[in-house]
Amino acid sequence: MKPPPFVYHAPGTVAEAATLLHEAGEEGRVLAGGQSLIPLMNFRLARPGHLVDITSVRELDYIRAEDGRLRIGAAARQAAVERDPAAAERAPLLVEALGFVGHEPIRHRGTVVGSLAHADPAAEIPAVALAMEAELTAVHAQGERRIAASEFFTGPFSTGLETGELLTEVSFPVWPPGTGHAFVEFARRHGDFAVAGAAVLLHLDGEVVDRVAIALCGVAGTPVRATEAERRLLGERPTPAVMAEAAEVATSRLSPASDVHGSSDYRRQVARAYVRRALALAAERARGGTR
Ligand SMILES: Cc1cc2nc3c(=O)[nH]c(=O)nc-3n(C[C@H](O)[C@H](O)[C@H](O)COP(=O)(O)OP(=O)(O)OC[C@H]3O[C@@H](n4cnc5c(N)ncnc54)[C@H](O)[C@@H]3O)c2cc1C
Numbered sequence: 328m329k330p331p332p333f334v335y336h337a338p339g340t341v342a343e344a345a346t347l348l349h350e351a352g353e354e355g356r357v358l359a360g361g362q363s364l365i366p367l368m369n370f371r372l373a374r375p376g377h378l379v380d381i382t383s384v385r386e387l388d389y390i391r392a393e394d395g396r397l398r399i400g401a402a403a404r405q406a407a408v409e410r411d412p413a414a415a416e417r418a419p420l421l422v423e424a425l426g427f428v429g430h431e432p433i434r435h436r437g438t439v440v441g442s443l444a445h446a447d448p449a450a451e452i453p454a455v456a457l458a459m460e461a462e463l464t465a466v467h468a469q470g471e472r473r474i475a476a477s478e479f480f481t482g483p484f485s486t487g488l489e490t491g492e493l494l495t496e497v498s499f500p501v502w503p504p505g506t507g508h509a510f511v512e513f514a515r516r517h518g519d520f521a522v523a524g525a526a527v528l529l530h531l532d533g534e535v536v537d538r539v540a541i542a543l544c545g546v547a548g549t550p551v552r553a554t555e556a557e558r559r560l561l562g563e564r565p566t567p568a569v570m571a572e573a574a575e576v577a578t579s580r581l582s583p584a585s586d587v588h589g590s591s592d593y594r595r596q597v598a599r600a601y602v603r604r605a606l607a608l609a610a611e612r613a614r615g616g617t618r
Pocket residue numbers: 356357358359360361362363364365366381401427428429430433436437438439440441442444445447449450451452488492493494495518519520521
């Protein structure tokens with residue numbers, strides 16, 4: 328299957344890429360790993376007239392630890408992040424989630440930032456970005472702006488990015504030493520998009536939760552942060568009963584769409600079970616468990 332005709336641009340710098348996107352206006356799209364965009368074009372679900380390929384923009388190909396954050400440039404591939412020691416140390420939740428994104432050949436092409444821009448509600452990386460309170464940098468012909476992950480996802484496959492804007496970076500704040508993390512998901516086959524998935528970061532002060540973040544994917548039109556459940560956990564010992572109650576709070580008001588993978592109620596039940604599992608695993612890791 329071939330995509331409809333388009334003009335291909337291969338800029339060498341961010342400034343060139345931003346100018347090309349500005350000139351192309353509504354007809355322009357960024358091409359990163361192409362793992363989502365090219366299939367959409369092949370199926371005629373997207374027909375951009377101009378593709379601005381950023382994979383040769385070397386200044387965007389980086390993963391670095393800086394100012395208490397892990398910074399990932401827009402040309403950095405998912406597989407590179409998965410193998411990066413700084414990412415493993417500073418954002419183990421992201422690295423764990425990447426293991427669920429498609430299959431290895433896909434992750435060798437796909438980018439972390441491209442997954443965020445694509446904003447598939449079932450995708451893993453957007454849920455991690457929400458849990459970690461990541462920040463995105465968008466460049467346009469006149470300058471740049473920062474967008475919090477909590478403001479970025481506006482609907483299924485929709486973001487706050489404006490025409491002509493290029494995402495150059497996502498940065499993840501590093502949580503304190505001793506934080507437990509867990510990304511778990513249920514998919515019908517490994518590598519498929521999640522029916523439901525949960526991302527958790529949990530920090531203990533002694534035996535009591537003093538910081539926690541929970542985000543879900545696959546259960547709504549955007550990734551969802553479970554703030555009420557987080558409040559329920561703060562100041563508590565993460566016992567099985569407390570974690571089960573938090574999982575109930577995190578999911579009881581969700582109304583996921585029914586589809587071929589299951590009914591709305593089924594997805595909610597799966598989500599509840601996976602939030603509970605993620606909390607239990609993160610708490611075990613926070614206590615020094617190695618699993
Ligand atoms: C068989 C298969 C299975 C998959 N399974 C999963 C899965 O389980 N979970 C999952 O999350 N993903 C999955 N994917 C998608 C994959 O992870 C993609 O890599 C990812 O969604 C998009 O990243 P990309 O770099 O390929 O972006 P592209 O496909 O190049 O771009 C995707 C969209 O984002 C825009 N974009 C990309 N980069 C930027 C930027 N820097 N600035 C502005 N806009 C930008 C593009 O214009 C386009 O609209 C799968 C893909 C395939 C083919």
